[in-house]
Amino acid sequence: MSTTSAMPTSPATTAPKAQPAGRVSFVGAGPGDASLLTVRATEVLAQADVVIVESPEQHALVTNGADVIDGGTNAAGETLTHAARGKLVVKHAKTGAHVVRLMVGDPFTYATGPEEAQACAKAGISFEVVPGVSSVSAVPAYAGVPLTDKQHREFKVVSVGDSNVDWSEAARHETLVLLSAVNRIGEVAAGLVAAGRSPETPVAMTRQGTTTAQETVVSTLAGIAEAAAASHMTPPAIVVVGEVVAQREVLSWFETKPLYGWRVLVPRTKEQSQSLAARLRMYGAVSEEVPTISVEPPRNPQQMDKAVRGLVEGRYEWVAFTSVNAVKAVREKFEEYGLDARAFSGLKIAAVGEKTAQAIETWGIRPDLVPSGEQSGRGLLEDWPPFDELLDPINRVFLPRADIATETLAAGLVELGWEVDDVTAYRTVRASPPPAPTREAIKSGKFDAVLFTSSSTVRNLVGIAGKPHATTIIACIGPATAKTAEEHGLRVDVMAEKPSAEDLADALAQFGEQRRLQFIEAGDPVLRPSQKKPSSRRKA
Structure with a gap:
């Protein structure tokens, strides 16, 4: 009986490794x-x-x-x-x-x-x-033009481009959706009229559909070429031909949004601006975030370290959070020490407003105190109970906050009999100036509105980019921010009912809607603030 041993494969004969399939x-x-x-x-x-x-x-x-x-x-x-x-x-x-x-x-x-x-x-x-x-259905929908209804049950899509189209066949259809027809619209219209369509047949041409740069021109087959040229219509655009176009007057929903096409400056940190940008987009605006501050750790971290140790050891009765950033700073310090929400056991938690309360709730904790009225340090003081030796076993409050925060809350708590550990949890530092095109847009009125969400955003924006133009709408989140804006020579046009980013966007939208209706009632075209002629800004 003989055996055969396997010979080792030489490197030269090794099969190449197969490339993974993508x-x-x-x-x-x-x-x-x-x-x-x-x-x-x-x-x-x-x-x-x-x-x-x-x-x-x-x-x-x-x-x-x-x-x-x-x-x-x-x-x-x-x-x-x-x-x-x-x-x-x-x-x-x-x-x-x-x-x-x-x-x-x-x-x-x-x-x-x-x-x-x-x-x-x-x-x-x-x-x-x-x-x-598909843009075939989406763009007309955003333009307020239905492709079918009870009276018009069919439509035909025709890609024009450079092709030769038999308009006698196409003209038989009630509604036509034309692609790549902008550059040949005069020829197209003439072909349809020659094939038997009435010169008065309504036509809608929509470019940059579904975006906040969308623009729609409505005319007839007889007049669409001239109207498109006057409006400088350029590809890509969707053209709808048919009686359904007449319904746009009632069904136009996108281009009639209260802030449609507005360019809104949001001077905040990128992280903070996300929810506000979404709200503005809902109203038809385009937001542009310009960071004016950056949030950094305190120069002296030992103060926060001592406060967190005191919190774990039962030194405090209350923890008062005055901002989302304060919640974030304490949470990061907890993670550094390997702590979690259980460290708050036995403590009472206060939040200055709904947004701060929501940030606390992501920890699985429901705040014990949120202002019932004004969402601010002053509003929190109005609901804060005075220290009672019989009811409160400990008389100390942990107040983590920004280095530039006002003394209102701390001083008020002391007046109520509490001892306050007023701790710098984070620093706010002025950001670098925005790019030159953005600074020029701010000064020359290319922004339709600026939303200020704190006094520091007012001071810092003016400091790094200059004052907004006289035609720009100024919106402020609350009285303190509005006062700072006025001190910098700005007229405040809009103020939120509640100090939240969403309420500020809602207030601007309400202002925009009232302004739009005024244009319509006067029989004038609806212009954005950036499209109006410059005028001197009134002093507040």
């Missing part, structure tokens, strides 16, 4: 409004290694740190062909990456999705298609 997701990004992304699209974007976009605006949709590749143009600025885009997708997928190909609208509706997917199939790369909201 995959591609063709994702519809919708027509422009980022909030129209589907749930599945959001999930896929979060998992991407590489995202290939076709417009600069899509960069903002990538938030997970994935590599972003321009799939719209080449290095020379030339528009990529279908084949070139397919090769680009395959190239990155072959590296083993999960490639997300973001496409305007829907990948398989008037897009290059089919051609690029065929390139993947040919290369043996797996792919999926995540449908998106």
Whole structure:
């Protein structure tokens, strides 16, 4: 019996290691409004290694740190062909990456999705298609133009571009949705009239649909070419032809939002501005965040260390939080010491307002005291109980706050008989000046409104960028902030009913709606503050 031993494989004959297979997701990004992304699209974007976009605006949709590749143009600025885009997708997928190909609208509706997917199939790369909201339906909807109703039950989509269209056939349809028709709109209108459509047939042309730069021109087949030229309409735009366009007068909902198209400056930290930006977007505004302060640890951390140890040892009866940043600072110190919410056992917790209370509740703790009236240090004092030797076993309050906070609360607590450990939990430092274009926009009135959420944002914005222009609407979160704005020579136009960012956005929206109605009642076109002629700002 003989045995055969296996010979070792030499390096020269070792089989090459197989490259891991990548995959591609063709994702519809919708027509422009980022909030129209589907749930599945959001999930896929979060998992991407590489995202290939076709417009600069899509960069903002990538938030997970994935590599972003321009799939719209080449290095020379030339528009990529279908084949070139397919090769680009395959190239990155072959590296083993999960490639997300973001496409305007829907990948398989008037897009290059089919051609690029065929390139993947040919290369043996797996792919999926995540449908998106098509501009064919979304843009007219945002313009207030229904494509069908009880009287008009059909519509036809025609891609004009450079193709020869048989308008005699197209004219038979009640409603037409025209793509790539802007540059040939005169020819299109003439063709439809020649094919039998009435010259008085309503026409709506909408560019940059679903974004806050959306603009719609309404005319007739006889007048649309002239109207489009007068409004300087440029591609991309969707054109709707038919009697359904007449309903826009009643159904226009997007372009009639109270702050539609307003450019609003939000001088806050990036983290703080997120909820406010969402609220402004709901009212049709575009917000631009300019950090005026940065939050940093205190110069003397020993003071906070001592206070936290005292909290654990039972030194305090109350902890009073006067801001979300104070909650965050204490929480970070707890994590540093390996503590959690159980360290508050037996303590009473006070919050200066609803936002601060919400930050505390994320700890699983419900505050014992929140002002019933004005949400401020003064309002908190009005509800704070005086020290009672019989009811209160301990007479000391831990007050973590900013280095620039006022003494109102601490002094008031002392008057009520409490001893206060007034501790600097964080520092607020003036940020660097914004870029030159932003500073110029502030001074020249290119912003429609500025929202001030604290006295420090007023002082710091004026300090790093100068005073807002006379035509800019000034909105303040409360009386103290308004007073500071007036001291800096600004007229306060809007003030929130409650000191919260959302209430401030609501108050600005109410102001914007009243202003819009005044224009309409006077028979004038609705202009944004930045579109009006300069006027001297009244002194408060």
